[in-house]
Amino acid sequence: MQIGAVKRVRLGELPTPLQEMANLEKVLGGPRLFIKRDDLTGLGTGGNKLRKLEYALAEAMELGATAVVTTGAVQSNHAQLTTAAANRLGMKTFLILKGDKPHQPSGNLFLDRLLGVEEIRYVAVPSDSGKEEFESLLQNEVDRLMAELRKRGEVPYYIPNGCKAIHGALGYAGCVYEIVGQLRAMNLAPNYIVTACGTSGTQTGLVLGSILYGQGEIKVLGMSVSEKRDKL
Ligand SMILES: Cc1ncc(COP(=O)(O)O)c(C=O)c1O
Numbered sequence: 001m002q003i004g005a006v007k008r009v010r011l012g013e014l015p016t017p018l019q020e021m022a023n024l025e026k027v028l029g030g031p032r033l034f035i036k037r038d039d040l041t042g043l044g045t046g047g048n049k050l051r052k053l054e055y056a057l058a059e060a061m062e063l064g065a066t067a068v069v070t071t072g073a074v075q076s077n078h079a080q081l082t083t084a085a086a087n088r089l090g091m092k093t094f095l096i097l098k099g100d101k102p103h104q105p106s107g108n109l110f111l112d113r114l115l116g117v118e119e120i121r122y123v124a125v126p127s128d129s130g131k132e133e134f135e136s137l138l139q140n141e142v143d144r145l146m147a148e149l150r151k152r153g154e155v156p157y158y159i160p161n162g163c164k165a166i167h168g169a170l171g172y173a174g175c176v177y178e179i180v181g182q183l184r185a186m187n188l189a190p191n192y193i194v195t196a197c198g199t200s201g202t203q204t205g206l207v208l209g210s211i212l213y214g215q216g217e218i219k220v221l222g223m224s225v226s227e228k229r230d231k232l
Contacts, residue, residue: 006170007058011085012050013042015178036179044084047077048202051171052163053085065157067092067149071138072161074099080108083115092118096141100124168201169208176209190218197222
């Protein structure tokens with residue numbers, strides 16, 4: 001599924017399965033509940049970032065990028081999946097992670113290294129700095145690394161943590177297209193889509209997809225996993 005003329009590169013095994021949660025329905029006494037298995041996208045350990053990366057990395061390729069720079073927490077799923085995706089497309093990955101370098105790499109950090117990440121830099125979180133100050137420290141490190149890479153002859157492409165909102169929106173509008181089609185094959189139509197909401201790219205895409213493919217019948221409910229309602 002292609003939205004307009006925006007470039008997309010295929011990275012995942014899509015569509016992902018849509019499974020009915022029969023036991024949970026029984027416990028709750030209805031309604032019918034389905035889960036979209038975006039953990040089964042077939043690259044790295046899966047997750048919602050893949051649909052976004054299909055657009056972000058298509059843009060990177062169009063710009064002739066040789067390297068991808070991104071940020072995230074030390075155990076970031078986004079950083080791990082970006083490394084896997086950039087690998088597949090023959091680009092190097094440089095990670096700037098928030099926090100101290102752990103003594104032993106474990107979990108996603110171990111996977112980043114196994115996937116052959118080119119370099120990892122750490123930006124320690126100062127105990128006395130506010131969120132905005134820390135974000136500007138992080139951005140300075142990104143700018144420094146981008147400049148260094150350009151000097152070395154690389155063409156670096158920067159992906160903000162969780163990807164640009166536009167790439168999330170395109171990726172998750174496509175997800176609604178899949179959901180509507182999968183339910184239509186069962187003679188059903190969705191009336192609610194519930195999602196986790198961090199940067200809100202996923203939710204924005206679900207809203208866009210609901211408008212494009214849901215005939216005004218789908219409500220999208222986001223559950224914030226970080227900020228309070230007034231900050232989102
Ligand atoms: C599984 C999953 N879905 C959705 C989200 C929301 O992502 P975002 O709002 O950053 O697009 C997250 C992250 O917070 C997540 O881990």
